[in-house]
Amino acid sequence: MLTASEPHYHQPLLKTPFHERARAASQLDSFVAWSGYSTVDVFTSVEQEYFAIRNASSLYDLTPMVKYRIAGADALRFLNRLVTRDLSKTGPGRVAYAVWCNDEGRLIDDGTVFCIAHNEYRVCTAERQLDWLSASAIGFDVEIAEVTEEVAALAVQGPTSCALLRALGLAGVERLKPFELGQFALPGAARPAPARIEMMVSRTGFTGDLGYELWMRPADAEGVWDALMEEGRSRAIRPVGSRALNIARIEAGFLLPNLDFVSAAHTLRVGTERSPLELGLAWLVDFNKGHFTGRRALLEEQRRGPTRQLVGLDIEGNKPAHNALLYADRSGRKPVGSVTSATWSPTCKRNLALAMLDAPYIALGSTVWAEIYLNRELVWERRMARARVVERPFYAPQRRRATPPADF
Amino acid sequence: MYDTLRFFTQSCADLLDEYFESEIIKAHLAGSSIIGTALGPRSPGTAYVLLHHYMGGIDGAVGAWGFARGGMGAVTQALAASLTASGGTVRSSATVEQVLVRGGRAAGVVLADGEEIHAPVVVSNLDVRRTFLETVAPQHLPPEFLAQVRRFKIRGSSGKLNIALDGLPHFPAIPQGSPCTRGDLHVTDTIDMLERAYDDWKEGRWSRAPYIDMLIPTQIDPTMAPHGKHYMSVFVQYCPYQLADGGWTDARRQAFGDTVIETIARHSPNFKDLILHAEIRTPRELESEVGLTEGNIFQGELTFDQLLFNRPIPGYAQYRAPLRGLYMCGSSTHPGGGVMGAPGANAAGAILADLRRKA
Amino acid sequence: MAAGGNGQYDCIVVGGGHNGLVCATYLARSGRSVLVLEAAERLGGAAVTREFAPGFRVSACAHLLHLMPAPLMRELGLAGHGLKLAAQALPTVALSADGAHLRLAPGDLSDLAQHSPADATAYAQWQALAQRLTAALHPVLAEPPPRLGTGSWRQRAALLRLGWQIRRLGRRDMRELLRIGGMCVQDLLDERFESGLLKGALALDAVLGSNLGPRSPGTVLSLLYRIAAAGGAEGLAQPQGGLGALSEALARAAGAAGAQMRTRAAVERIVVRQDRASGVVLASGEELAARVVISSADPKTTLLGLLGSEYLDAGFVRRVAQLRTRGLAAKLHLALEALPQFRGLTPAALRGRLLVAPSPDYIERAFNHAKYGEFSAAPMLEITVPTLADPALAPPGKQVLSVIVQYAPYALAAGWQGQRQRFTDLVIDTLAGFAPDLRRCVASAELLTPPDIEREFRISGGHWHHAELALDQFFMVRPVPGAAQYQAPVPGLFLCGAGCHPGGGVMGLAGRNAARQVMREAA
Structure with missing residues (x-):
């Protein structure tokens, strides 16, 4: 094992402030690189971790999310010209999911915009965006600073998450509605360390379930982790890795960059970039709010009508259709698209996938055929499985919206 | 599409200004845009030269550079072995004096010792200037073509130092034990430094503060030096073929080498003490020893008037000389220089197509 | 013609420089109501004659007229509007420190022959080649550049026409054009001439107004461009009363065509309503409505200053900001x-x-x-x-x-x-x-x-071409992709200044090309 004193070129990945706790909790030593940080892929088993998300409480270290502080007299005008949705309705204390495009209306990235105060925002993105944010800032009075390393972030997700946070003394956290944020304090008495810990809590997440995200100073990270794990013991809390989260996010119908789309900032081949309309994100595009980057191109695309779209699929059988090609009929002669993300959903008991499909097949209820390859003890089999276009999200429990959430 | 257009027309400095703010990053990247050229980083067209250097790839890694075990000589030895295995023959110490012309077409070559070798197809790997001005009698070529060949720009601008070292030099800026010394080390402070280095070349003198690109391949391939010793390969930009204040002399060549060594020594305090021997090559030596006219490493400058359909000569970019049976396959032809092999492969394609047509 | 009943003009032209006035004249002649707004006290932009010392007057920027094509001057009827030339067909004299100057006059190479008989022959050959090449290129200057990557037949036809112009040169000249087009002028001059004075004079023409030196690739094109642009003009000329007299004649032509002109009317911003340029606001706060706004100000001033990046896509704004x-x-x-x-x-x-x-x-x-x-x-x-x-x-x-x-x-x-x-x-x-x-x-x-x-x-960077005339800011990419056909991305907003194809100098073609584009796109 490498120690921190070794030079960076031996261990180029950064460690999050939760790293020592995560390492101690990890039984499989299964770490992966994420945005320059080393984070956990699986702690114990994917299934156990997944069920912690859906049936109890889970902890997920999302510190590597790239975070920007955006502030200045033109911060709102700047953001509204950047993203496709109207952020003027996202006032202080509110959070919004948003996407942004290049001039051609092709998606560059998605992210969450936290309105911390009037004209002060935090934008969390999957990938580094300073170049595009700087280009977008020409002509606006706005300051952009990356604060990824200054903010530690922990997602607390699952049906018992609200009860857990209340039990820890985060008074009033139950009143947070979905996509709201607030400032809270963890009282000193609730945990081994003495002092109070101030933090920002938002009712947001990547699971489609009841859940919160906690944003704190890195120095407070281990104290918060310890308090949650200690208090959460009776609520079956578990730290979870990226694999379990991936199942939950597919059930919730959320997109993951580089799986469901490739940022137009990185595509090299013509025609591989995607528009928000193609990704089924038309609800995020507000043509009436004034100009935003890509608006004219998207209007033109809307006028022409869709040529392909990301859809949800319900596939017969129980074998996940990873990377499957999709065909118009069982013969497999006419390709009509491909699967971008696939999973067996333990909660829905359905074989689910997100897929990019050509236009005539995108309507709800239409049927296509997935070519699935099965590995049976190194003997490969090819299956043609019927797949139906169904509504997204696949899984949307009532508790995700209920305010106040149920106590446990 | 517009970006592609701009690549051919922009200066490297302008291109980098659009993407970067850090001087050292810009200067580092700009190094690739001037190697082997008669241009500075602020000259329009150098954005393309940058691209030219990133076009390659090794074993599927696009844009990657690699070391050949045993040095670059090992690459040509492997190529020769491949040729032999395919039924070809290689003869060395066989200087071609002239291309034989019979009945208006190439019919073989005459060697320096008078031996004649006959063949219906002659392919020249020499640059166009040597091929057409030195090995083909002028009456066999259209005068206008010859005029264009004389205009072909092939000014050398690079020097090379091969230095035998008693040990591995220490670079205080690089942490001890860092793998960084195994890679390519550049001396490039700012774009202005590179540009001023170019200004010196324009005035017919070597750069007082040259761009240096150095490698110590013995860290990876110890077979290239005795045990414990090291070999350093130093590429230097700019060094002119002709000095403005008179010709090259041994003393001047030594002074050029000293400039380079002093520049490196500024970054490595024990470097000079480790030097066992330094072989200094100006464009003169590159010409006389390797046969590169004027010491130009690309067998012709990589400017737009000598690229694509203009390379080497407008109207003769298809590897065929204006003399039947005579072909060109050197770096003078599209797509140009560097250890790439594409001109050779393209030329073979053109020749085979002609042979099939005849058959 | 006055503004329409609702106080709305058909066209507002921002800036009363020569390109703005030329553009306004053509638009007014087409029957549109046109208003020209000039911030300064006088029309003319940088083509003005002004007093710089008591009793001494001079052309403020350009001091000779040589790029405005004669057919354009005839179409505008400038002679009838009072333009007189004090001198024309002026010779060029390349000064030499030793007093052995070189005099080059139109059609007179006798002095060059004294300097170098070989150069006199070579120069005549070069002039003949340049004449043939620029005859092919000149029509290109008088049209909006084609747009790449669209399926439109008109754009394809324009590209084909351009290819045809070049192909029609014949194989030899075409190859020579493609060879020297990207070259540096010094290499070209060294290939052809021996006299330093001659080479210096031609190199000056190639780099005047460019941020380039004779060894910079692309300077042959700027030399050919200058020759092509001057191709339609009667050599170097000096208007009586300086370049300001030309502007006065242009203003009279515009007025005669029915255009209204206001001076001391600085445009503060361009008004956008429903993603369409709909008029301007003056520094005084006065708002003027128009169906189309055409700006002769430089692209940075127009797009980033008067319009503002919030109406434009970020990638486009970056290209404009990076315009050199x-x-x-x-x-x-x-x-x-x-x-x-x-x-x-x-x-x-x-x-x-x-x-x-x-x-x-x-x-x-x-x-x-x-x-x-x-x-x-x-x-x-x-x-x-x-x-x-x-x-x-x-x-x-x-x-x-x-x-x-x-x-x-x-x-x-x-x-x-x-x-x-x-x-x-x-x-x-x-x-x-x-x-x-x-x-x-x-x-x-x-x-x-x-x-x-x-x-x-009011020219960003104080550059007389508004944007440097270099290969990467030329023709189809001038001033930037997405605005190279005189049309800004915001509907109803057009550009007509020197920052557009074919560029600056007192030429007027950008103004005329823009007017034609307005008539075509915003009928």
Whole structure:
């Protein structure tokens, strides 16, 4: 094992402030690189971790999310010209999911915009965006600073998450509605360390379930982790890795960059970039709010009508259709698209996938055929499985919206 | 599409200004845009030269550079072995004096010792200037073509130092034990430094503060030096073929080498003490020893008037000389220089197509 | 024609420089109601004649007329609107330190033959080639450039036409064009000529107004471009009353066509409603409505200043912000008590265009300084003495000397404040090398650096082409992709200034091309 004193070129990945706790909790030593940080892929088993998300409480270290502080007299005008949705309705204390495009209306990235105060925002993105944010800032009075390393972030997700946070003394956290944020304090008495810990809590997440995200100073990270794990013991809390989260996010119908789309900032081949309309994100595009980057191109695309779209699929059988090609009929002669993300959903008991499909097949209820390859003890089999276009999200429990959430 | 257009027309400095703010990053990247050229980083067209250097790839890694075990000589030895295995023959110490012309077409070559070798197809790997001005009698070529060949720009601008070292030099800026010394080390402070280095070349003198690109391949391939010793390969930009204040002399060549060594020594305090021997090559030596006219490493400058359909000569970019049976396959032809092999492969394609047509 | 009943104009033209006036004239002639808004007290933009010392007047920026095509001047009827030429078919004299100057007059190569018989032959051949090449290129200047990557038949046809123009040159000339098109002018000149003075004079033409030196690739194209642009003009000419007289004639032509013109009406911003340009707001707060707004201001000023990035896509804005507009030519005006004696020059030769550019190397060394934010230690000069042909520009018996000085970078590393006197002295000393008694003649001097030009004429970077004329800012990508057909991305907003194809200089084609595009796109 490498120690921190070794030079960076031996261990180029950064460690999050939760790293020592995560390492101690990890039984499989299964770490992966994420945005320059080393984070956990699986702690114990994917299934156990997944069920912690859906049936109890889970902890997920999302510190590597790239975070920007955006502030200045033109911060709102700047953001509204950047993203496709109207952020003027996202006032202080509110959070919004948003996407942004290049001039051609092709998606560059998605992210969450936290309105911390009037004209002060935090934008969390999957990938580094300073170049595009700087280009977008020409002509606006706005300051952009990356604060990824200054903010530690922990997602607390699952049906018992609200009860857990209340039990820890985060008074009033139950009143947070979905996509709201607030400032809270963890009282000193609730945990081994003495002092109070101030933090920002938002009712947001990547699971489609009841859940919160906690944003704190890195120095407070281990104290918060310890308090949650200690208090959460009776609520079956578990730290979870990226694999379990991936199942939950597919059930919730959320997109993951580089799986469901490739940022137009990185595509090299013509025609591989995607528009928000193609990704089924038309609800995020507000043509009436004034100009935003890509608006004219998207209007033109809307006028022409869709040529392909990301859809949800319900596939017969129980074998996940990873990377499957999709065909118009069982013969497999006419390709009509491909699967971008696939999973067996333990909660829905359905074989689910997100897929990019050509236009005539995108309507709800239409049927296509997935070519699935099965590995049976190194003997490969090819299956043609019927797949139906169904509504997204696949899984949307009532508790995700209920305010106040149920106590446990 | 517009970006592609701009690549051919922009200066490297302008291109980098659009993407970067850090001087050292810009200067580092700009190094690739001037190697082997008669241009500075602020000259329009150098954005393309940058691209030219990133076009390659090794074993599927696009844009990657690699070391050949045993040095670059090992690459040509492997190529020769491949040729032999395919039924070809290689003869060395066989200087071609002239291309034989019979009945208006190439019919073989005459060697320096008078031996004649006959063949219906002659392919020249020499640059166009040597091929057409030195090995083909002028009456066999259209005068206008010859005029264009004389205009072909092939000014050398690079020097090379091969230095035998008693040990591995220490670079205080690089942490001890860092793998960084195994890679390519550049001396490039700012774009202005590179540009001023170019200004010196324009005035017919070597750069007082040259761009240096150095490698110590013995860290990876110890077979290239005795045990414990090291070999350093130093590429230097700019060094002119002709000095403005008179010709090259041994003393001047030594002074050029000293400039380079002093520049490196500024970054490595024990470097000079480790030097066992330094072989200094100006464009003169590159010409006389390797046969590169004027010491130009690309067998012709990589400017737009000598690229694509203009390379080497407008109207003769298809590897065929204006003399039947005579072909060109050197770096003078599209797509140009560097250890790439594409001109050779393209030329073979053109020749085979002609042979099939005849058959 | 007055504004329509609802107070709305068909067209508002922002800026009353020559391109704005030409554009307004054509639009007014098509029956549209047109209003030209000029911030300054007078129309003309940078093509004005102004007093720089009591009783002394001079053309503020360009001091000769040579790019405006004769057919355009005829179409506008400028002669009928009072334009007179004080001198035309002016010779060029390349000054030599030893007094053996080289005089090049239209159709007269006798002096060159004295310098070098070989060059006289070679120069005639070059002129013939340049004539053939530019005859093919000239029509390109008079049309909007085609747009790449669209399926539109009109764009494809335009590209085909361009290809056909070049193909029609014949194989030999076409190959030569494709070869030299990207070359540096020094290599071309070294291939063809031996006389340093001739090479210097041609190299000056290639780099005047460009941030390039003779060794910069692309300078052959800028030379051909200059020849092509001048192809339709009657050589170098000097309007009676300076370049301002041309602007006055243009204004009268516009007025005769029915255009209204207001001066001291600075446009503060362009109004956008429902993603469409719908008028302008003046500095006074007055709002004026129009169906179409056409701006002759430079692209940065128009798009980033008057319009604002919030109406544009971020990638487009970045391209506009990265547009290179670094001015590098200064203007020096000298009020002279008497005519200085130039060694080896007859007073008749003094009427021409005098150049201090003795060799390409001299220019390249002058350019070296500009790369590092310094002005040239030995600058390149283009000199005229306009009072010889037009004495009314100065009090009786006195003279005006007008000099374009290159290179004087916009962003001088040392800052222009504090360097002005040094620079003025440097230019006067350089001139005194040819006219030793010059210093005694100088009554007063006015220096316009690129920042001065930016301030006085509202041109970003103080660059007379509004955007540098280099290969990557040329033709189909001028000023930037997405606005190269005179149309801004915001519907109803057009560009008609020097930042557009075919560029600056007192040429007027950008204004006419833009007017045609407005008529086609916004009928």
